[in-house]
Amino acid sequence: MTLSEENYLKSIYSLQREHRKGVSTNVLSKYLDAKPASATEMIKKLDEKGLVRYQPYQGVLLNESGEISALKIVRKHRLWETFLAQKLDFSWDEIHDVAEQLEHIKSDKLIQQLDKFLGYPKYDPHGDPIPDENGHVIKMEKKRVSQLQPGDTGSCIGVNDTSSSFLQFLDQQNIRLGSVIQIVNFQDFDKSMTVRIEDRELILSQIATENIYVRI
């Protein structure tokens, strides 16, 4: 499998949660920073290889073997992120881009030994579960901060937006994995929320509250 095929599979995997009837070429190409025509081409190729189900104009979904392949790449990505954060002192926002490259290194032994070296971690530094060797992932019961009510409390287990600027913002505000977030109140006019984090109150925009995941 080529680097590009792997990136498409992984993207379809990420997108099909929220696009149950099919990931459109538009959505997919935007996610990958490419043009819709390029997505169509690649999708057709993956379809011919038996990794996805594709009906013209109806979007694309992984089939079983496509999902197995995608999960292998997700596993590698998350193990490398864990390595970068735990062993090489990379910060939350620096790990993603490098893991994006490392996930494509081909060596079964490498990933097996890396897993062992890290002590078989269950979650990556963003709080996302790491698939095991057989592609089994822990399903998490996670909510967005935006779905909580005033008075509710949750602990941060991950993010949706993994952009550097967002992760840096969280770092600056001292919001990290495990941080306990309590909703103080909700402003209707702009959907922002006042939250309490470790004795400190701050206002999070709608965009922010929609991109932070918590477990209650």
Add this chain to the structure above:
Amino acid sequence: MTLSEENYLKSIYSLQREHRKGVSTNVLSKYLDAKPASATEMIKKLDEKGLVRYQPYQGVLLNESGEISALKIVRKHRLWETFLAQKLDFSWDEIHDVAEQLEHIKSDKLIQQLDKFLGYPKYDPHGDPIPDENGHVIKMEKKRVSQLQPGDTGSCIGVNDTSSSFLQFLDQQNIRLGSVIQIVNFQDFDKSMTVRIEDRELILSQIATENIYVRI
């Protein structure tokens, strides 16, 4: 710089020691398992980019900026080899192919932190010196076993042939970095040598003695 450009630069770096007047397209293409026509194309491209000096029919040599680039890749390759051997329990012969992929990962911070994590190693698992951040390499006074006389003793510091089959052979014979090798005698008819390694005597072929480096 593309992956392919990096591989060509690194190959020219390795070959120009023994091809002082210029690395021919024939030699270069054979080393890279490609066709001479492909080497010519890439050399012209590297020349246009100002990384090598190339005169048609006269072979190619790195210029200063080409050598700096090549040394960066060599540094990455050897640091990754050290990581694989020391931290992930890869054996001597397994590390090369994976490092061949890892050396192309682009991140200054990654290589800096990896160096730190490994404790700023000076030599890789094959005994080759690791260039520092500024591209400075320790010049080693190394001899091939084949250059020794009966009675001479040396300690193994590296190999020339890095093929799996050779490294596996060395593993089987318990020849590793630091092994003390004493020449017992020399057979003129086939240039083989009887050597003593830790109380054990064995016969090494000419090919073998030419591919093991020692420090006296």
Add this chain to the structure above:
DNA sequence: TATATTTTTTAGGTTTGCCTAAACTTTATT
């Protein structure tokens, strides 16, 4: 020195992955 052999380059193709622009299909609006 003339000829043969080897080496190197050039010319023309192929594959992968990307693009733009035009054509087509689906969905939304009147």
Add this chain to the structure above:
DNA sequence: AATAAAGTTTAGGCAAACCTAAAAAATATA
């Protein structure tokens, strides 16, 4: 239901990195 808008596919190109086969240059041999 007809038309407009939006989304998708197709057609035709391009760049990188490889290839084969033919032409050209360098080197070896007679």
